[in-house]
Amino acid sequence: MANIEFTLNGQPRTVDVPEEMPLLWVLRDVVGLTGTKFGCGMGLCGACTVHVDGAGARSCQTAAVNVAGRDVTTIEGLSDAGDHPVQQAWVALDVPQCGYCQSGQIMTAAVLVRNYADPSDADIDRAMRGNICRCGTYQAIREAIHRAAELSGSGGGPAPGSAA
Amino acid sequence: MSAIRHVHRRDFLKTGALGAGGLLLGFRMPGAAAAAAQAEGPAVLNAFVHIGADDIVTFIIDKAEMGQGTVTSLSMLLAEEMEADWTRVRTRFAPVDPAYGPNQGVFGSLSVRTSWNRLREAGATAAELLVRAGAQRWGVEPSAVRAENGAIVHTRTGERFRFGELASEAARIPIPPNVAQKDPTQFKLLGTSPTKLDTPAKVTGRARYGIDVRLPGMLHAVVAQPPVFGGAVAGFDDAAARRTPGVRDVLEVTGGVAVVADNTWAAMEGRRALSIDWNDGPFASESSATIRDYFERLASEPGAEARREGDADAAIADASDSLDAVYEAAYQPHASMEPYNTVADVRDGACDVYVGTQVQTQSRNTAAETAGLAPEQVNLHSQTMGGGFGGKSRDSYVVHAVELSRALGRPVQVTWTREDDTRHDAFRPAAYVRMTGAVDAGGWPTAWGARIVCPSFAGLRNGIDRTAVEGIADVEYAIPNIHVRYAPPELPIPTWYWRSVGYSQNTFFAESFLDELAAAGGRDPVEVRQRLLADSPRMLNVVNVAAERAGWGSPLPDGHGRGIAAVNNIGSFTAIVAEASVEDGRIRVHRMTCAIDCGHIAHPGVIRQQIESGIVYGLSQMKGGLTIADGGVVESNFHDFEVLRFDEMPRVETHIVESREMPGGVGEASTPPTAPAVGNAVFAATGKRIRKLPVRPEDLA
Ligand code: FES
Ligand code: FES
Numbered sequence: 100m101a102n103i104e105f106t107l108n109g110q111p112r113t114v115d116v117p118e119e120m121p122l123l124w125v126l127r128d129v130v131g132l133t134g135t136k137f138g139c140g141m142g143l144c145g146a147c148t149v150h151v152d153g154a155g156a157r158s159c160q161t162a163a164v165n166v167a168g169r170d171v172t173t174i175e176g177l178s179d180a181g182d183h184p185v186q187q188a189w190v191a192l193d194v195p196q197c198g199y200c201q202s203g204q205i206m207t208a209a210v211l212v213r214n215y216a217d218p219s220d221a222d223i224d225r226a227m228r229g230n231i232c233r234c235g236t237y238q239a240i241r242e243a244i245h246r247a248a249e250l251s252g253s254g255g256g257p258a259p260g261s262a263a
Numbered sequence: 264m265s266a267i268r269h270v271h272r273r274d275f276l277k278t279g280a281l282g283a284g285g286l287l288l289g290f291r292m293p294g295a296a297a298a299a300a301q302a303e304g305p306a307v308l309n310a311f312v313h314i315g316a317d318d319i320v321t322f323i324i325d326k327a328e329m330g331q332g333t334v335t336s337l338s339m340l341l342a343e344e345m346e347a348d349w350t351r352v353r354t355r356f357a358p359v360d361p362a363y364g365p366n367q368g369v370f371g372s373l374s375v376r377t378s379w380n381r382l383r384e385a386g387a388t389a390a391e392l393l394v395r396a397g398a399q400r401w402g403v404e405p406s407a408v409r410a411e412n413g414a415i416v417h418t419r420t421g422e423r424f425r426f427g428e429l430a431s432e433a434a435r436i437p438i439p440p441n442v443a444q445k446d447p448t449q450f451k452l453l454g455t456s457p458t459k460l461d462t463p464a465k466v467t468g469r470a471r472y473g474i475d476v477r478l479p480g481m482l483h484a485v486v487a488q489p490p491v492f493g494g495a496v497a498g499f500d501d502a503a504a505r506r507t508p509g510v511r512d513v514l515e516v517t518g519g520v521a522v523v524a525d526n527t528w529a530a531m532e533g534r535r536a537l538s539i540d541w542n543d544g545p546f547a548s549e550s551s552a553t554i555r556d557y558f559e560r561l562a563s564e565p566g567a568e569a570r571r572e573g574d575a576d577a578a579i580a581d582a583s584d585s586l587d588a589v590y591e592a593a594y595q596p597h598a599s600m601e602p603y604n605t606v607a608d609v610r611d612g613a614c615d616v617y618v619g620t621q622v623q624t625q626s627r628n629t630a631a632e633t634a635g636l637a638p639e640q641v642n643l644h645s646q647t648m649g650g651g652f653g654g655k656s657r658d659s660y661v662v663h664a665v666e667l668s669r670a671l672g673r674p675v676q677v678t679w680t681r682e683d684d685t686r687h688d689a690f691r692p693a694a695y696v697r698m699t700g701a702v703d704a705g706g707w708p709t710a711w712g713a714r715i716v717c718p719s720f721a722g723l724r725n726g727i728d729r730t731a732v733e734g735i736a737d738v739e740y741a742i743p744n745i746h747v748r749y750a751p752p753e754l755p756i757p758t759w760y761w762r763s764v765g766y767s768q769n770t771f772f773a774e775s776f777l778d779e780l781a782a783a784g785g786r787d788p789v790e791v792r793q794r795l796l797a798d799s800p801r802m803l804n805v806v807n808v809a810a811e812r813a814g815w816g817s818p819l820p821d822g823h824g825r826g827i828a829a830v831n832n833i834g835s836f837t838a839i840v841a842e843a844s845v846e847d848g849r850i851r852v853h854r855m856t857c858a859i860d861c862g863h864i865a866h867p868g869v870i871r872q873q874i875e876s877g878i879v880y881g882l883s884q885m886k887g888g889l890t891i892a893d894g895g896v897v898e899s900n901f902h903d904f905e906v907l908r909f910d911e912m913p914r915v916e917t918h919i920v921e922s923r924e925m926p927g928g929v930g931e932a933s934t935p936p937t938a939p940a941v942g943n944a945v946f947a948a949t950g951k952r953i954r955k956l957p958v959r960p961e962d963l964a
Binding site: 135141201205 | 328329330331332456458459461462463464465466467468469470471472474475477483508509525526527528531598599600601602647648649650651652678680681868872875876877878879880883900901902906907908909910912914915
């Protein structure tokens with residue numbers, strides 16, 4: 100066991116867990132933030148995606164010790180009022196079906212729209228192919244990412260709550 | 264909401280027994296409880312509608328939500344008739360209660376179909392009670408007032424009372440018989456696509472699924488299950504597992520060994536450290552190859568007759584051109600993104616179960632049986648499901664949590680890992696079908712024969728499991744000679760309903776083979792369907808619409824082909840035209856044009872989503888499936904069980920045909936025609952006929 104200190108959604112946080120415990124389970128079972136989902140546990144589906152120092156990370160493949168001293172953002176902390184441009188676009192296009200994969204989809208997309216002002220379909224394919232949706236919301240997600248990019252562009256300045 | 268909790272369950276049931284009016288009366292608040300509840304303000308108008316003094320209208324949803332938009336669609340039925348203010352609508356899941364019928368659940372894409380009249384009636388009745396309450400206040404006839412967008416309006420003066428102001432009075436008015444429902448031409452909400460009610464929660468991580476349930480003192484468990492179907496635990500050494508940090512206990516449970524820990528990860532680590540001696544049983548030497556041999560043998564036995572018209576054998580013998588082809592499909596797991604899980608909290612004489620289930624009544628009963636309690640002692644808390652696709656209509660995953668909580672005296676959550684979910688699901692059965700057919704000199708099909716071999720899970724009637732033959736035996740095509748036979752293999756591999764059930768594989772076989780007959784007769788695949796569907800207007804229409812919208816017959820880029828397939832299932836009619844090519848040894852699907860006639864429509868946006876969803880599910884079964892080796896499933900996770908990914912998504916266009924028929928289902932409409940439309944497109948592009956699901960690179964070479 101080790102005391103691991105990191106920043107979680109803007110707040111300092113200390114957890115006493117085994118160093119190799121995946122961040123996914125630290126979040127879900129120790130901290131109690133269940134918005135980050137378990138889909139495969141092998142880095143294959145993207146359901147567990149969070150931001151570590153602003154970059155997308157599969158929390159099921161991130162050992163607790165590796166976030167010591169770093170900045171972790173989960174879906175709960177992506178924006179204060181659920182109004183990150185990606186979330187706004189997701190609501191506008193009513194993207195979720197079962198919704199289970201959507202935390203991961205949104206966290207991945209948030210990194211994409213921060214890095215690309217106007218992502219092409221090929222950029223979107225590359226960024227999103229690691230996130231599985233069994234309900235098949237891919238077409239809606241593509242449209243929503245284009246919309247989110249527009250919203251980010253017209254809003255000016257960094258997206259609320261976005262890391263880095 | 265609190266009002267409901269204050270009502271004694273017994274009072275519900277008692278009034279239910281006394282009330283002559285059925286469902287609505289059965290759930291009316293009995294006097295004393297109603298008075299207590301109304302002291303707090305809110306009022307329950309019937310089993311489905313509750314109005315707060317704050318004007319919040321809460322709809323009690325007796326179905327389950329797994330992404331098919333049920334909560335929103337059913338709320339729209341109620342809100343439409345009730346004239347509720349949509350922005351003030353909230354929902355909660357109903358408890359298991361006889362007031363909602365003997366078998367609560369979601370299956371067969373039935374939710375809107377079975378609720379269409381029932382919920383509209385409930386909504387209209389609630390509105391009528393509010394109208395009468397308003398009329399009383401003004402001292403006028405009910406006909407002088409009307410419900411409108413969350414208020415009761417005095418038609419002449421324009422004065423209004425909000426629903427919340429009238430709710431308590433409305434709840435005391437006797438339920439009127441025969442309340443009129445709106446004529447569909449008056450619909451304001453139905454037929455539009457408001458943002459789904461649960462969308463905001465699902466984009467902020469607030470949505471709670473079964474796997475997110477956290478109770479005070481709750482422990483987490485995973486269960487090791489036999490690697491071979493039909494196997495059992497012979498013995499185990501748990502010393503290392505118990506030394507794993509965070510592990511609290513190791514227990515044998517029905518069909519496995521459970522590791523219980525402080526968190527899910529510790530439980531998984533503990534399970535890794537377990538050493539289990541399995542009694543594999545006789546299936547240990549079986550594989551996909553031996554199963555195929557078995558199926559092939561059965562295909563030449565007489566079998567039971569699923570359909571016989573004319574004389575197919577004679578027609579084939581006499582025909583100028585006859586065909587004989589073997590089609591196959593692999594076992595499929597449901598692979599919902601949320602793996603199976605359950606939380607149980609068993610205490611003295613009571614049990615709370617938190618589970619996402621498609622079969623609420625049955626899951627409640629399973630929990631009761633496992634806990635040694637009466638069904639009424641179990642409280643089932645329906646959870647939103649992260650996908651279901653039929654898999655969560657089999658509730659074997661409820662048992663372990665109840666067993667463990669009962670043994671340990673605390674709440675326990677059992678989580679299946681992706682590996683458990685892939686290997687220990689109950690699967691869409693594998694199938695082996697020998698199709699035979701013939702065309703006449705004009706090129707039109709004259710005979711349709713099939714020998715279907717497919718495990719049975721829904722029971723045999725006259726030797727036939729309907730789920731194994733649907734999609735082949737019930738084709739609507741006017742072919743004069745039809746002979747469909749069926750033989751059920753017996754295997755210890757559990758099988759179950761999987762999105763669109765028998766149609767998921769049989770429509771692939773049937774529609775691909777019809778394409779083969781068209782090609783043998785030198786006929787265009789659309790032309791053949793038009794001719795054979797001349798007496799099936801709704802089918803014919805969707806075939807025509809899909810073909811026209813896809814530009815059937817218009818030029819395509821080099822290497823691309825078009826294919827069509829259609830199905831009539833779950834009360835709907837669906838046709839898809841696929842445009843596909845083969846690139847680098849893989850199928851690339853460019854465009855799917857879908858036409859559906861699903862009768863009256865609640866929420867067109869949900870229908871479009873379900874069509875896209877079903878297509879992705881159908882494309883996934885072309886990409887990945889299960890193989891059996893050493894008596895168990897080889898695949899374990901998304902690296903070897905492959906599903907459709909983002910960059911493989913075709914452009915999907917959905918055309919909803921205007922219809923005044925009773926609503927059909929949509930959740931399972933587009934999966935069946937997907938694989939055959941694509942397979943037929945691949946044939947058009949390359950001349951290569953796809954006869955197996957999933958499609959392996961060697962099948963394209
Ligand atoms: S759960 Fe981490 S990638 Fe699937
Ligand atoms: S919305 Fe259900 S898995 Fe993506």
